[in-house]
Amino acid sequence: MIDTEKIQARRNEAWREELRKNVKAKERTTIERVHMPELAPNYRNTKLKEEVNQGLSAEQALMEAKRCLDCPTPTCMSGCPVQINIPTFVKNIERGEFLEAAKVLKETSALPAVCGRVCPQEKQCESQCVYTLKMNKEAVAIGYLERFAADFERESGQMSIPEMQAPNGIKVAAIGSGPAGLAFAGDMAKLGYDVTVFEALHEIGGVLKYGIPEFRLPNSIVEAEIDNMRKMGVKFEKNCIIGKTISYEDLHEMEFKGIFAASGAGLPNFMNIPGENLIGVMSSNEYLTRVNLMDASNPDSDTPVQLGKKVAIIGGGNTAMDAVRTAKRIGAERAMIVYRRSEEEMPARLEEIKHAKEEGVEFLTLHNPLAYEGDEKGHLQRMLLQKMELGEPDASGRRSPVAIEGATEWVEVDEVIVSVGVSPNPLIPSTFLGLDVARKGTIVVNQDTMQSSLPDVYAGGDIVRGGATVILAMGDGRKAAAAMDERIQSEKS
Numbered sequence: 001m002i003d004t005e006k007i008q009a010r011r012n013e014a015w016r017e018e019l020r021k022n023v024k025a026k027e028r029t030t031i032e033r034v035h036m037p038e039l040a041p042n043y044r045n046t047k048l049k050e051e052v053n054q055g056l057s058a059e060q061a062l063m064e065a066k067r068c069l070d071c072p073t074p075t076c077m078s079g080c081p082v083q084i085n086i087p088t089f090v091k092n093i094e095r096g097e098f099l100e101a102a103k104v105l106k107e108t109s110a111l112p113a114v115c116g117r118v119c120p121q122e123k124q125c126e127s128q129c130v131y132t133l134k135m136n137k138e139a140v141a142i143g144y145l146e147r148f149a150a151d152f153e154r155e156s157g158q159m160s161i162p163e164m165q166a167p168n169g170i171k172v173a174a175i176g177s178g179p180a181g182l183a184f185a186g187d188m189a190k191l192g193y194d195v196t197v198f199e200a201l202h203e204i205g206g207v208l209k210y211g212i213p214e215f216r217l218p219n220s221i222v223e224a225e226i227d228n229m230r231k232m233g234v235k236f237e238k239n240c241i242i243g244k245t246i247s248y249e250d251l252h253e254m255e256f257k258g259i260f261a262a263s264g265a266g267l268p269n270f271m272n273i274p275g276e277n278l279i280g281v282m283s284s285n286e287y288l289t290r291v292n293l294m295d296a297s298n299p300d301s302d303t304p305v306q307l308g309k310k311v312a313i314i315g316g317g318n319t320a321m322d323a324v325r326t327a328k329r330i331g332a333e334r335a336m337i338v339y340r341r342s343e344e345e346m347p348a349r350l351e352e353i354k355h356a357k358e359e360g361v362e363f364l365t366l367h368n369p370l371a372y373e374g375d376e377k378g379h380l381q382r383m384l385l386q387k388m389e390l391g392e393p394d395a396s397g398r399r400s401p402v403a404i405e406g407a408t409e410w411v412e413v414d415e416v417i418v419s420v421g422v423s424p425n426p427l428i429p430s431t432f433l434g435l436d437v438a439r440k441g442t443i444v445v446n447q448d449t450m451q452s453s454l455p456d457v458y459a460g461g462d463i464v465r466g467g468a469t470v471i472l473a474m475g476d477g478r479k480a481a482a483a484m485d486e487r488i489q490s491e492k493s
Helices: 004-022 025-029 058-065 075-079 086-094 098-108 112-118 130-134 142-156 179-190 219-231 248-253 284-294 318-329 350-358 427-431 470-492
Strands: 171-175 194-198 235-237 256-261 281-283 310-314 334-339 362-365 367-374 380-393 399-412 415-418 457-459
Touching: 058 086, 058 142, 075 086, 086 098, 086 142, 098 112, 098 142, 112 142, 112 219, 112 470, 171 179, 171 470, 179 194, 179 219, 179 256, 179 470, 219 235, 248 256, 256 470, 281 284, 284 318, 284 415, 310 318, 318 334, 318 350, 318 415, 334 367, 367 399, 380 415, 457 470
Parallel strands: 171 194, 171 256, 194 235, 256 457, 281 415, 310 334, 310 415, 334 362
Antiparallel strands: 367 380, 380 399
């Protein structure tokens, strides 16, 4: 039997050696990191569905790929939760073999075009780049290159599916079509399983569709990735609520041999302060879901959302940035981020903070809301803010905010969007009898296998973590797929 992996490895080493001869390491380190072309701020802050980042040209991608030093021990891979073979896909780009680069991405990632846009590479693979670790220089733009390769393949009309094992006839289910569920489904399909993904909403994609605005992640990109999974044989069932429409026992009767729970964390948290029940106060989950999935910013929509003129978003994460930038695009004259810590403590990506500032968003850092007040009809009119200062670090390592006694101020607002975290969807934990659930409602799993207390149920993403990035959720899905496959195959033998 021909060992194709060894043949490919020898081929890769041969062309890497050739590349080393052509471009020396010293020359590579003098190349400046590429800058992503973007829409102009004054144009984009009125465009809800036009993507801000415009992607790299082929020339930019080729030059950026030349910066990769082809390290003997590629530390960048240690920072990737889905274990993409980063050096190989980057070197394929350097050689001009863009379709080959896309194929390498698909070996381990079900959503390369998505991850190239929304994965926090600066905290993952790029944070482990040798440029960052040892040279005090900007990392190779791995995320930009990932997006380039995936986009090139899609735009070429030559989207490929990864290598697939022969169908084994064994049925497995994923609950939720977000990044964890899709990553699980992709890996199980490659292993030959009959995979069905159950989605409660009317659109496939989970948080990729309802939670992330199109100016950051266009729906067409998500759809293209999902269509490719359909070509791999993955089946999708919409408008189906597991735990309500279909029970755990029903799944067994339908002969599913393994279940992966990836139902997310869609239950919004509030601060329980006076005035949160006023008209004009809502969660970021509701706000973004209605705008992204229900065309709620359109006054003719069946479920229109309030178009506030003085809008405050409470929180400092990526979801808060998505909400405030959305508010700006649908008509807010004043859009504010209210965050109780300083900007340095914000969990949002630096790029998202930069884009928000460029678009005219105000940042009221070291402020925390104490109460909201409304008019006689119950409509929000203003909020009371407590000024804060930073104290000692808390358990997360960030300095704790401390109220400055007597330092408060009223700020006029007609809409407040609360983005202070989410809790897990309670339906699966409450209806799968025998499932161990943590105090905060997350499913308890073996961290090595993602297996729950029910042997055939695995879980990952926000339902386990309480809140996670797309790439961490995908890593959970891949880990669960590998462990479930091992269990099912061992039971067969």
